[in-house]
Amino acid sequence: MNQTFKKETFRDDYTFSNSPEAVKRFPFPFHEDEYMYSVNIEPHVKTAVGSITEFTFDIDEHYVAECEDKAITLANDPQRYLxxxxxxxxxxxxxxxxxESMSNDYPEQFNLTKEGDNWTWVNKPLGITTKFVFGDESSLPMEPLEYIGRQVQGDWVMLDQRDNNLFADGAIVTSQADWSLAIDVGMSWQEWHGRARRAMEREQCPYR
Structure with missing residues (x-):
């Protein structure tokens, strides 16, 4: 894959735009006539060559700019990672x-070398080369999820399954719409998506 990354911003002068090639990759048409803002937890299935689901993790023309913007957000508000x-x-x-997925799917951009627990990670688009010991927190500049979460597009929430429920026990979230990770981390699935008690009492925004 020979990807070209755009220089653009998502704040202040806001120069973000999609190229015609990027628009063609949008997942149209939708499978239903109606669309609702939502998040799914369905297993990811790889699809057609050139589609946004061709690979396990999509790397597109906005990759570098999005990762740079994510770093700005985390610098201003470190609790976007918890x-x-x-x-x-x-x-x-x-x-x-x-x-493993990024190095296998985009070998021109990413490389992972393993010698036992001694790993070397190379991220060419972001100019990152890190040697570390897998499983040793002290060998990375930050916790593993934050380290790799800064190098992938989008927000990521880790769900722990226990007591017949799912709990949002870890995340790196820098572009959420109307909720706070600092408040929601550790909540169950029902608590996270349930009714907001105080808002209901005020007859405002009955659902979170």
Whole structure:
């Protein structure tokens, strides 16, 4: 894949735009006549060559600009990344999945070399080369999820499954619409998406 990355901004002068090629990759038509703003947790299935779901993680023309903007947001508000202590193994699993997927799907842009637990990660678009020990937090400049979460597009929430429920116990979220990770981290699925009690009492925004 020979990808060209756009120089653009998502704030202040806001120069973001989609190229005609990017528009052609949009997932149209929708599978239904109506569209509702939502998030799904369906398993990802790879699809046609050139589509946004061709690979496990999509890297498009906005990749560098989005990662740069994510870094600005995290510098201004570090609590856009939060993860509970018991999720550390899941953080390493996520880092491994993302690094392996990106290096396999985009070998021209990313490379992962393993010598036992001694790993070397190269991210050419962002100019990153990191040697670290897999499983050793001290060998990375930050926690694993934040480290790799800064190098992928979009927001990521890790759900822990226990007590017949799902809990949002870790996330890196820099472009959410109307909720706060600092408030919601550790909440169950029902708490996260349930009724907002105080808002209901004031007859405002009955659902979160």
């Amino acid at each position: 993860c509970l202590p018991h999720m550390m193994d899941a953080q390493w699993d996520t880092l491994e999945l993302m690094m």
